[in-house]
Amino acid sequence: MKIDVHNHIGFDPAYEIKRTADELVKEMDEAGVDKCIVFPFTTNPDLVEQNKLVKAAMDRHPERLIGFFLMNPRLPEMVDLMYGYKEQGFAGVVTDPRFGVDHGSKQFHELVECALTLDMPVWLHSDDKDTMRVYIAPLEAMLGKYPQVRFILSSMYYDSTGIAAKYKNVYLDTATAMSGSMTAAVTQPVGTHRVLMGANTPYGLLKREIDKLEYAEELTGFQRKLIYSENLKRLLKI
Amino acid sequence: MIIDAHVHLMEKKPDSAWVRTQWPGQTPFGLSAEEHIPKMDACKPRIDKSLIFGLSSLASDTPGRMVEENNYVMDVLKKYPTRYIGAGVVDPSWGDHAINELHRFVEKGLRVVKIRFSSMHYHANCKAGQRVFAEIEKLGALPICHSDWTHYSNPLMLGDLARMFPNMKMVIQHFGEYLSLDALSVCKNLDNVYVDTSALVHPKNIVVFMDEVGEDRILFASDTLSVRGGLQPQDALNRVLCLDLPKKRLDKVLGDNTIKLLKSVGVKA
Numbered sequence A: 001m002k003i004d005v006h007n008h009i010g011f012d013p014a015y016e017i018k019r020t021a022d023e024l025v026k027e028m029d030e031a032g033v034d035k036c037i038v039f040p041f042t043t044n045p046d047l048v049e050q051n052k053l054v055k056a057a058m059d060r061h062p063e064r065l066i067g068f069f070l071m072n073p074r075l076p077e078m079v080d081l082m083y084g085y086k087e088q089g090f091a092g093v094v095t096d097p098r099f100g101v102d103h104g105s106k107q108f109h110e111l112v113e114c115a116l117t118l119d120m121p122v123w124l125h126s127d128d129k130d131t132m133r134v135y136i137a138p139l140e141a142m143l144g145k146y147p148q149v150r151f152i153l154s155s156m157y158y159d160s161t162g163i164a165a166k167y168k169n170v171y172l173d174t175a176t177a178m179s180g181s182m183t184a185a186v187t188q189p190v191g192t193h194r195v196l197m198g199a200n201t202p203y204g205l206l207k208r209e210i211d212k213l214e215y216a217e218e219l220t221g222f223q224r225k226l227i228y229s230e231n232l233k234r235l236l237k238i
Numbered sequence B: 001m002i003i004d005a006h007v008h009l010m011e012k013k014p015d016s017a018w019v020r021t022q023w024p025g026q027t028p029f030g031l032s033a034e035e036h037i038p039k040m041d042a043c044k045p046r047i048d049k050s051l052i053f054g055l056s057s058l059a060s061d062t063p064g065r066m067v068e069e070n071n072y073v074m075d076v077l078k079k080y081p082t083r084y085i086g087a088g089v090v091d092p093s094w095g096d097h098a099i100n101e102l103h104r105f106v107e108k109g110l111r112v113v114k115i116r117f118s119s120m121h122y123h124a125n126c127k128a129g130q131r132v133f134a135e136i137e138k139l140g141a142l143p144i145c146h147s148d149w150t151h152y153s154n155p156l157m158l159g160d161l162a163r164m165f166p167n168m169k170m171v172i173q174h175f176g177e178y179l180s181l182d183a184l185s186v187c188k189n190l191d192n193v194y195v196d197t198s199a200l201v202h203p204k205n206i207v208v209f210m211d212e213v214g215e216d217r218i219l220f221a222s223d224t225l226s227v228r229g230g231l232q233p234q235d236a237l238n239r240v241l242c243l244d245l246p247k248k249r250l251d252k253v254l255g256d257n258t259i260k261l262l263k264s265v266g267v268k269a
Helices: A020-033 A045-061 A077-088 A104-119 A136-145 A160-166 A179-190 A208-213 A223-236 B017-020 B031-041 B063-079 B094-106 B126-140 B155-164 B174-189 B202-212 B233-241 B247-266
Strands: A003-008 A011-014 A015-019 A034-041 A065-070 A092-095 A121-123 A151-153 A169-173 B003-008 B051-054 B084-086 B114-115 B141-145 B171-173 B195-196
Touching: A003 A223, A011 A045, A015 A020, A020 A034, A020 A045, A020 A065, A020 A208, A034 A045, A045 A065, A045 A077, A065 A077, A065 B141, A077 A104, A092 A104, A104 A121, A104 A136, A136 A160, A151 A160, A151 B051, A160 A169, A160 A179, A179 A223, A208 A223, B003 B233, B031 B051, B031 B233, B051 B063, B051 B114, B063 B084, B063 B094, B114 B126, B126 B141, B126 B155, B141 B247, B155 B171, B155 B174, B155 B195, B171 B174, B174 B195, B174 B202, B202 B247, B233 B247
Parallel strands: A003 A034, A034 A065, A065 A092, A092 A121, A121 A151, A151 A169, B003 B051, B051 B084, B114 B141, B141 B171, B171 B195
Antiparallel strands: A011 A015
8 A cells, every 4th residue: 555645735826826625636546546635835824724625625535535634733723623624524733844833833833732722733834944044953853842742844844764763652754765775774773663755745745755766776675665654554543 | 313223122922921932941032012121221322223123933833923923013103103113024935824924014014024934934035935925926015035145045045036126126134144255246136135234244335335226225224033132123223323434424324314215115214
């Protein structure tokens, strides 16, 4: 079984890109991917409307798509929204530094505490590599403060491998690895049991993500199985 | 006349709003006009006027945030017309909402437009950036854009955007921060691009700019944004004064260039 954890649907206003659930499912069929986690483009601040599209996608393809909702910790109604999304069947929450809330801030910690209460993983998404103004110390302090919370950390984060090696509640996606060998290299400090296949569609391709892992001679069949689906099944308790 | 071309003002929040979102003991952040005017007056030499705009709406959690902060700037201009010149903030990620707000505040007289692409993690030359710039050009206003070393707002990205609008002037604020040499190379190649001096790490690059690019496209600015800390106006003035520029050059950078630039979009300083 193959499950990919990094797929956007909806509208990206920065580059005016639209992506529908049907387009994603078609790509899944062609690539041989069984299920995908889907969430909005984090570039879109109109997250309530974009989360509605994700909910519609989950309803249309309940056997194929697992929905995560996008959240901005600055919204005063954040907690009510999160409880509502849990009831609607969303499986996790995604947030991103683009909302301008530091990982050390009270608002960010409230989001994490709410996710903990709702027993949801937190996807720490990012679209930047190395230059963004995210301070790693508050991020690490937050990861260490909430060891019960399961985090998916974008491999975009500066020293994401080092962070994941240190904090055992952190999982990494494969989206930014330029080759399967780079993913294999992560397994030494982090362990294969916390690496998840993530293609970052529609920017990335599901087929390419599988190819990367298939052609990495350093990975065993068992390790691939973990990355393809077993780790995520354990993470989401499915 | 001395004009500070970069100041963030915010309406004071009640304590209840502050403590709801901040940890206990954190000092309230922000700067009102009433707190800022004494700062201008205390500077040596005194700052006559400042170009002001909002702060928290640079990446807006709702479209209403831009409206709220831009309205505050308009209120301040009514109260202190001799001390301030106003700019409106636009967050391009809000699409049509952003365009509507841009039209609203320009029609109300704010003919300078502040954008900080790294706040919403948008590459400056992305489609949304191009769309907002096209509207600004139609309105005959002046874009002023934060710069830094990120993928989003570095001088080369901003320069690429400026290149697409050769008939519109724009300001690269902060002189590229650590990427001041990149800002210099952009300005050498694009006549429509200006820089401001706020947060410039190496003041000698002001001289390099005047020698190699020109004397007319560099503006004194402080980026003052907080009651305590932040980049304070006197410190920003000292950054320029320490260079012992000839009087003609000093007058240009401290105010004359800004007056001329604002005049080009119909704003009287």
